[in-house]
Amino acid sequence: MKRRKFLQDLISTATAMAAAPAVEARVVQKTGIRYLRPPGSLDEAEFASRCIRCGQCGEACPNRCIKFFGTENGFKSYGTPYITPREKACILCMKCGDVCPTGAIQSLQREAETILDSVNMGKARVNESLCLSYQGKSCGVCYRACPLPDIAITVGWMEQPHVQDACVGCGLCERSCIQIPQAIRVIPKHSI
Amino acid sequence: MTPHIRHLNKLRWASLTAVFLVLILLPCISVYQAYVAAHAYDLLTPSEKEFYDVMETLTDPFVSDPEHDLDAVKGTTWSATVFGLKVSDPLAVVGQVSAGLEIYPPFLLAALIPVIVTLVFGRIFCGWICPATLLYELNTNLAAWLHRVGLPVGNRHFDRRLKYLVLGIGVILSMITGSVLFAAIYPPAIIGREIYYAIALGGFGAGAVFFVLTLLFDLLVARRGFCRYVCPGGALYSLLGRYRVLRIQRKVETCNDCAKCTAICEFELDPMRDGFGQECNNCTACIAVCPTDALEFKVDIKDITYQGPGHLGRHYREQEIRPGA
Numbered sequence: 001m002k003r004r005k006f007l008q009d010l011i012s013t014a015t016a017m018a019a020a021p022a023v024e025a026r027v028v029q030k031t032g033i034r035y036l037r038p039p040g041s042l043d044e045a046e047f048a049s050r051c052i053r054c055g056q057c058g059e060a061c062p063n064r065c066i067k068f069f070g071t072e073n074g075f076k077s078y079g080t081p082y083i084t085p086r087e088k089a090c091i092l093c094m095k096c097g098d099v100c101p102t103g104a105i106q107s108l109q110r111e112a113e114t115i116l117d118s119v120n121m122g123k124a125r126v127n128e129s130l131c132l133s134y135q136g137k138s139c140g141v142c143y144r145a146c147p148l149p150d151i152a153i154t155v156g157w158m159e160q161p162h163v164q165d166a167c168v169g170c171g172l173c174e175r176s177c178i179q180i181p182q183a184i185r186v187i188p189k190h191s192i
Numbered sequence: 193m194t195p196h197i198r199h200l201n202k203l204r205w206a207s208l209t210a211v212f213l214v215l216i217l218l219p220c221i222s223v224y225q226a227y228v229a230a231h232a233y234d235l236l237t238p239s240e241k242e243f244y245d246v247m248e249t250l251t252d253p254f255v256s257d258p259e260h261d262l263d264a265v266k267g268t269t270w271s272a273t274v275f276g277l278k279v280s281d282p283l284a285v286v287g288q289v290s291a292g293l294e295i296y297p298p299f300l301l302a303a304l305i306p307v308i309v310t311l312v313f314g315r316i317f318c319g320w321i322c323p324a325t326l327l328y329e330l331n332t333n334l335a336a337w338l339h340r341v342g343l344p345v346g347n348r349h350f351d352r353r354l355k356y357l358v359l360g361i362g363v364i365l366s367m368i369t370g371s372v373l374f375a376a377i378y379p380p381a382i383i384g385r386e387i388y389y390a391i392a393l394g395g396f397g398a399g400a401v402f403f404v405l406t407l408l409f410d411l412l413v414a415r416r417g418f419c420r421y422v423c424p425g426g427a428l429y430s431l432l433g434r435y436r437v438l439r440i441q442r443k444v445e446t447c448n449d450c451a452k453c454t455a456i457c458e459f460e461l462d463p464m465r466d467g468f469g470q471e472c473n474n475c476t477a478c479i480a481v482c483p484t485d486a487l488e489f490k491v492d493i494k495d496i497t498y499q500g501p502g503h504l505g506r507h508y509r510e511q512e513i514r515p516g517a
Contacts, residue, residue, distance in 0.1 A: 045370065049292035052284040053375035054271035055385050058392070059222045060263060062229040068389070070398050076371040078398075079385065095263070101271045101278045102288055102299045 031073050035082035036171060036188050038066055039090055039119045040097045040106040044190035050104035053079030057096035057105055065090055085171025085186050092147055092170050115168060122169030122188040126161050130183035133160040142173035142184050197488065201480040204319060208326040211269065215323055215384055219391035220247060221262050228259045268384025269321055278302040283425040287374040291366040307432060314433030318419060318426055319473035324379030328416060331407050332458060335415060346413040352420060352471060355427040362424050378425050379403060416458045430470040435493045442466050447486040447502025453478035463487060466498050
């Protein structure tokens with residue numbers, strides 16, 4: 001009787017484990033890792049099925065900001081490119097899209113209009129209780145780091161940053177923030 | 193002296209080595225380009241400066257603007273960009289189409305050249321280009337050494353059709369999960385990626401562990417077992433090369449039935465009995481080892497059936513029975 005119970009448990013566990021990936025298949029995994037996809041990337045679910053994990057985007061990146069997932073973000077993300085903006089942010093050179101063979105990262109011109117229209121890696125968000133400018137110590141580093149100043153970020157009279165809807169989420173503001181922990185951080189598109 | 197096809201095997205080793213060296217060179221170039229783009233030679237550490245100088249010496253004769261000109265060649269054998277031309281492994285296309293259930297035409301075109309070459313030569317990628325093959329063949333040599341000193345090495349046999357099952361299951365699992373799973377278990381893709389990780393990102397990833405396991409499988413379970421029985425890419429290339437135009441055939445007139453070809457074939461084919469089939473990866477080891485040059489490339493879309501014992505062998509046997517005949 002004990003053995004039968006054991007076998008039943010074993011079979012039900014095995015079926016559950018086999019069925020789990022099928023159920024969660026097309027759902028974005030939530031692992032708590034905050035990462036950005038390279039500029040021009042498709043939506044998260046589509047990205048995993050388009051990307052063939054060839055690594056050319058990382059090889060082409062002159063800023064070497066593109067890293068690759070191991071198994072820490074789930075097996076679906078294995079070998080896919082990502083960016084951790086606080087370590088190294090995207091400089092929007094658009095070279096990764098040029099080498100991507102599958103269009104998982106779309107090929108885009110390096111022009112302000114194209115980038116504003118088509119790139120959406122995420123949106124920067126300011127933590128006002130951490131930001132120096134909001135504490136009366138005029139800083140403005142994020143504004144100066146922004147590749148699209150006055151379009152993506154505007155500043156107030158004490159250089160308090162205001163992130164606009166045009167922000168493409170490159171992460172250069174987060175990279176440059178002098179506060180520890182950073183007072184401005186990019187919320188990835190796939191977790192908004 | 194005219195070159196003989198016996199020397200093709202040496203050419204093949206040169207080709208495999210060259211591909212492997214390029215896979216090491218490309219990540220180095222990528223790192224070098226990043227250093228150039230940063231315009232901060234003075235901020236590099238002494239070892240980084242040394243690396244920079246070596247790369248500058250290597251590339252200087254070929255490019256005037258390293259930051260951009262060196263973008264000409266990128267990628268691995270899994271997928272590469274060569275002077276603007278994108279070339280991808282057909283398995284990558286199969287994996288992507290099955291994972292996304294969609295067709296992206298530019299990517300299909302990227303596999304066109306490999307597919308045409310495979311239709312003509314069969315599994316030539318496996319024998320001549322695959323960076324894993326170099327390591328697997330060295331591994332076979334290691335096994336031979338171990339065998340010589342009396343250590344046990346694997347010599348088990350499985351059904352060669354197992355790899356078609358792996359390919360099929362891979363396609364189905366890719367469809368279910370919506371993720372290109374072949375990239376995680378296909379040795380050439382793993383090697384290209386892991387070399388890049390090791391050089392540019394500071395360490396090997398999980399793929400390296402998997403690859404070492406396949407090496408151990410080859411060493412301890414079955415000689416060249418992964419390529420023979422498991423590799424989904426090998427399966428796809430075998431299928432594409434089913435009716436390959438150019439194939440190795442035996443000249444029965446000059447064959448003396450010595451069986452060296454059958455003994456040396458790492459894919460366990462049987463050249464001496466005309467057993468080549470779609471699995472042959474053109475390694476030409478049988479041609480190199482044949483003492484009577486009885487093996488040659490022929491244009492034919494089918495293998496010939498067993499032609500019987502070699503005529504030269506029969507001639508020898510007759511001489512043994514009636515010396516002087």
